[in-house]
Amino acid sequence: xxxxxxxxxxxxxxxxxxxxxxxxxxxxxxxxxxxxxxxxxxxxxxxxxxxxxxxxxxxxxxxxxxxxxxxxxxxxxxxxxxxxxxxxxxxxxxxxxxxxxxxxxxxxxxxxxxxxxxxxxxxxxxxxxxxxxxxxxxxxxxxxxxxxxxxxxxxxxxxxxxxxxxxxxxxxxxxxxxxxxxxxxxxxxxxxxxxxxxxxxxxxxxxxxxxxxxxxxxxxxxxxxxxxxxxxxxxxxxxxxxxxxxxxxxxxxxxxxxxxxxxxxxxxxxxxxxxxxxxxxxxxxxxxxxxxxxxxxxxxxxxxxxxxxxxxxxxxxxxxxxxxxx
Amino acid sequence: xxxxxxxxxxxxxxxxxxxxxxxxxxxxxxxxxxxxxxxxxxxxxxxxxxxxxxxxxxxxxxxxxxxxxxxxxxxxxxxxxxxxxxxxxxxxxxxxxxxxxxxxxxxxxxxxxxxxxxxxxxxxxxxxxxxxxxxxxxxxxxxxxxxxxxxxxxxxxxxxxxxxxxxxxxxxxxxxxxxxxxxxxxxxxxxxxxxxxxxxxxxxxxxxxxxxxxxxxxxxxxxxxxxxxxxxxxxxxxxxxxxxxxxxxxxxxxxxxxxxxxxxxxxxxxxxxxxxxxxxxxxxxxxxxx
Numbered sequence: 185x186x187x188x189x190x191x192x193x194x195x196x197x198x199x200x201x202x203x204x205x206x207x208x209x210x211x212x213x214x215x216x217x218x219x220x221x222x223x224x225x226x227x228x229x230x231x232x233x234x235x236x237x238x239x240x241x242x243x244x245x246x247x248x249x250x251x252x253x254x255x256x257x258x259x260x261x262x263x264x265x266x267x268x269x270x271x272x273x274x275x276x277x278x279x280x281x282x283x284x285x286x287x288x289x290x291x292x293x294x295x296x297x298x299x300x301x302x303x304x305x306x307x308x309x310x311x312x313x314x315x316x317x318x319x320x321x322x323x324x325x326x327x328x329x330x331x332x333x334x335x336x337x338x339x340x341x342x343x344x345x346x347x348x349x350x351x352x353x354x355x356x357x358x359x360x361x362x363x364x365x366x367x368x369x370x371x372x373x374x375x376x377x378x379x380x381x382x383x384x385x386x387x388x389x390x391x392x393x394x395x396x397x398x399x400x401x402x403x404x405x406x407x408x409x410x411x412x413x414x415x416x417x418x419x420x421x422x423x424x425x426x427x428x429x430x431x432x433x434x435x436x437x438x439x440x441x442x443x444x445x446x447x448x449x450x451x452x453x454x455x456x457x458x459x460x461x462x463x464x465x466x467x468x469x470x471x472x473x474x475x476x477x478x479x480x481x482x483x484x485x486x487x488x489x490x491x492x493x494x495x496x497x498x499x500x501x502x503x504x505x506x507x508x509x510x
Numbered sequence: 511x512x513x514x515x516x517x518x519x520x521x522x523x524x525x526x527x528x529x530x531x532x533x534x535x536x537x538x539x540x541x542x543x544x545x546x547x548x549x550x551x552x553x554x555x556x557x558x559x560x561x562x563x564x565x566x567x568x569x570x571x572x573x574x575x576x577x578x579x580x581x582x583x584x585x586x587x588x589x590x591x592x593x594x595x596x597x598x599x600x601x602x603x604x605x606x607x608x609x610x611x612x613x614x615x616x617x618x619x620x621x622x623x624x625x626x627x628x629x630x631x632x633x634x635x636x637x638x639x640x641x642x643x644x645x646x647x648x649x650x651x652x653x654x655x656x657x658x659x660x661x662x663x664x665x666x667x668x669x670x671x672x673x674x675x676x677x678x679x680x681x682x683x684x685x686x687x688x689x690x691x692x693x694x695x696x697x698x699x700x701x702x703x704x705x706x707x708x709x710x711x712x713x714x715x716x717x718x719x720x721x722x723x724x725x726x727x728x729x730x731x732x733x734x735x736x737x738x739x740x741x742x743x744x745x746x747x748x749x750x751x752x753x754x755x756x757x758x759x760x761x762x763x764x765x766x767x768x769x770x771x772x773x774x775x776x777x778x779x780x781x782x783x784x785x786x787x788x789x790x791x792x793x794x795x796x797x798x799x800x
Contacts (some may be wrong), residue, residue, distance in 0.1 A: 223582035229604065246603055248547075248610075293787035299544045300745070304737045305786060310735055312779040319772040423730055426613055434607060465617040477608050478596055 227346035232405035233432035233444030249306025255420030257405030283402025314421025327415025341509035437485030521763030526656030529755025532739030540746030550733030557719030586708040620726035744792030
């Protein structure tokens with residue numbers, strides 16, 4: 185009986201996911217004109233949130249410098265399109281490559297640094313990158329670059345790219361965490377020493393996670409700047425991106441896959457709703473985030489889970505045999 | 511050669527100011543192992559409040575500073591009592607993220623109240639030079655900044671090492687259980703530590719606000735400088751901050767002299783990252799890394 189019920193809820197879950205996906209894919213056909221840009225933003229923020237969550241919610245590497253990769257991705261797209269005249273999809277490949285290489289190089293010094301120092305250092309690295317790019321003539325100093333190739337793009341194309349990035353990010357986190365590697369990650373987050381004693385290669389696991397998170401973040405950053413059409417160091421390497429990511433994850437629920445999705449929807453909607461009152465939306469979100477940390481450290485998803493027990497993308501492993509409690 | 515001497519002198523003096531910016535953060539970290547991500551915003555908030563008092567209440571800088579300290583102490587106590595003390599026991603991430611949220615709130619609240627315009631606190635010191643020769647010129651403001659910074663850091667060190675309040679605060683930081691068994695209310699000690707930090711931060715706010723332009727988002731910039739100072743000096747080491755500040759100031763000014771002004775801030779951070787990758791716990795750290 186119980187297994188049947190379990191299967192039934194599983195079917196419902198799969199059904200909901202499929203319907204949601206179908207609605208999202210056909211959005212340009214049924215949605216109003218105003219909806220597409222909003223959903224584009226939501227999709228990109230979902231990717232940002234997922235990647236920050238992967239790094240900080242699952243591995244415990246709290247980084248406040250992941251916007252370095254958003255900026256790098258954006259600049260890779262801008263430079264390859266404007267300076268080298270390459271098509272935009274090559275820009276996305278470049279974004280992935282540049283992010284990968286930078287993450288690989290920076291991981292050598294930065295992984296020596298632990299805890300709070302890691303948090304600070306990642307931020308300093310991102311900030312320094314922004315400062316460095318504003319001294320380069322090649323990227324037009326701090327004045328910025330217009331990515332002209334994006335001006336002619338229809339909004340639905342940008343939307344599909346964003347949707348693709350969001351789906352890839354969710355799938356990547358889901359598959360990663362369901363794998364053996366993900367088990368190691370979570371063991372590491374809960375107790376580093378115990379995990380290492382059980383044979384989890386700490387450095388390698390952290391590095392892989394950092395690389396995956398950085399590459400997808402870079403691609404999502406390229407998508408973001410394809411949407412914006414203009415890039416300058418102050419916006420590309422601004423802490424605002426990380427503030428948004430952190431708020432998305434905290435509001436939605438740290439260490440869950442649904443959390444960043446809910447968080448991204450709330451963030452984008454609230455900003456859109458309070459568009460005429462700049463400052464208020466971040467003020468409200470900051471307050472919500474603090475209140476949630478105080479009363480519900482697991483965010484909205486944690487509350488939902490506590491009261492209804494619902495989980496869409498469960499990465500937990502349940503025992504295969506269900507034995508009746510005696 | 512003149513240019514280099516000038517850069518070294520200005521760098522050291524600027525370093526004093528940076529140390530004052532960083533010392534509050536070092537103190538909070540040393541006592542409650544909390545990285546105060548809203549530290550820069552606390553400072554800029556006090557700069558804004560000083561300007562309000564100067565414009566509407568008094569013309570005297572010291573009176574304005576003292577009024578600001580009173581307001582900020584009230585604010586700091588509330589933050590410590592109702593936010594930090596409630597999450598400080600719940601792992602390392604929660605307090606960090608609470609302060610991050612607080613930083614976002616302060617920045618946007620300042621934006622809503624004061625708008626996006628840059629401000630500066632007007633003082634006579636800005637326009638006077640103490641030394642003014644062809645070799646070297648030293649602004650009175652920079653010198654005052656440096657002297658005040660050194661005085662405050664020394665005073666803070668003495669308070670922490672010699673007074674009974676300082677001993678109680680240090681006891682709460684090194685062993686919570688033992689301190690509480692000795693009858694120390696550790697959470698209250700945290701409030702006192704925050705109070706000391708707030709006083710120092712208000713002074714830093716006055717000096718920074720009268721030396722450089724600031725606006726609502728400037729706090730982030732000084733947070734990173736405070737990071738730099740504290741990380742080079744070693745988190746929790748108060749005298750280390752002074753040296754950390756000077757190293758950061760020197761490397762910024764020397765970088766600017768050799769590579770050009772755009773590289774000023776960048777060279778400071780590069781030195782920071784190099785030091786950190788060689789000595790991950792900072793140069794003078796006594797605090798245990800978590």
